[in-house]
Amino acid sequence: MITQRQKALCKLLQIEFKETTLLQQALTHRSADPQNNERLEYLGDAILSFVIAEELFNRFPQVKEGKLSRLRASLVKGETLAEIARELKLGDVLILGPGELKSGGFRRESILADAVEAILGALYLDSGLTPAKALILRLFDERLEAIDVTETVKDPKTRLQELLQSRKQPLPIYSVKEVKSDNKHPVFEASCQITLLDKVVLAQGSSHRKAEKKAAERALTIIEEKL
Numbered sequence: 001m002i003t004q005r006q007k008a009l010c011k012l013l014q015i016e017f018k019e020t021t022l023l024q025q026a027l028t029h030r031s032a033d034p035q036n037n038e039r040l041e042y043l044g045d046a047i048l049s050f051v052i053a054e055e056l057f058n059r060f061p062q063v064k065e066g067k068l069s070r071l072r073a074s075l076v077k078g079e080t081l082a083e084i085a086r087e088l089k090l091g092d093v094l095i096l097g098p099g100e101l102k103s104g105g106f107r108r109e110s111i112l113a114d115a116v117e118a119i120l121g122a123l124y125l126d127s128g129l130t131p132a133k134a135l136i137l138r139l140f141d142e143r144l145e146a147i148d149v150t151e152t153v154k155d156p157k158t159r160l161q162e163l164l165q166s167r168k169q170p171l172p173i174y175s176v177k178e179v180k181s182d183n184k185h186p187v188f189e190a191s192c193q194i195t196l197l198d199k200v201v202l203a204q205g206s207s208h209r210k211a212e213k214k215a216a217e218r219a220l221t222i223i224e225e226k227l
């Protein structure tokens with residue numbers, strides 16, 4: 001029997017499990033139970049890589065193999081999967097052992113990323129490739145639409161990270177929350193905390209990703225003005 005939060009997650013993902021134990025296993029970390037999501041994560045990783053590779057192949061018929069591989073790697077990497085998990089508030093439904101709960105495992109990037117892949121693997125076993133593919137394309141829709149194969153400039157988050165690393169500074173810490181809006185579309189506010197600055201930088205966007213990018217862009221501007 002799945003919990004109300006798990007039902008809410010399925011509704012958000014627009015999926016339904018015939019075998020609900022697969023969903024629960026997908027959300028179970030190895031610290032909580034021997035019947036955990038590691039094998040499902042392995043399966044989901046392969047399915048995700050294939051679906052994204054196929055989508056990029058079809059979307060960009062003129063792009064060469066090397067660039068397609070780099071695009072795929074940027075989409076299926078752990079950081080991107082963890083971003084998606086945070087957008088879904090996946091940490092709220094993870095099943096963790098006492099140690100991981102205490103240490104904040106529900107925020108750990110690797111645990112969040114693995115859970116996304118495990119859900120994909122579980123859905124594939126439960127309903128087949130077509131629903132799993134449809135879910136992947138929904139989850140990655142905004143990121144796929146944002147790809148500009150002629151774009152060579154790095155995104156603001158990457159530029160900010162590289163700037164801080166070059167100055168041997170700690171990496172930025174991002175936090176995103178949904179804020180009230182007068183219209184029907186959600187608005188997200190991202191905070192970007194940087195040791196180099198004496199204040200937290202805020203920015204808003206129509207998604208987690210856009211808000212974080214705007215916050216990073218604003219932080220870059222402030223840092224460059226100070227240098």
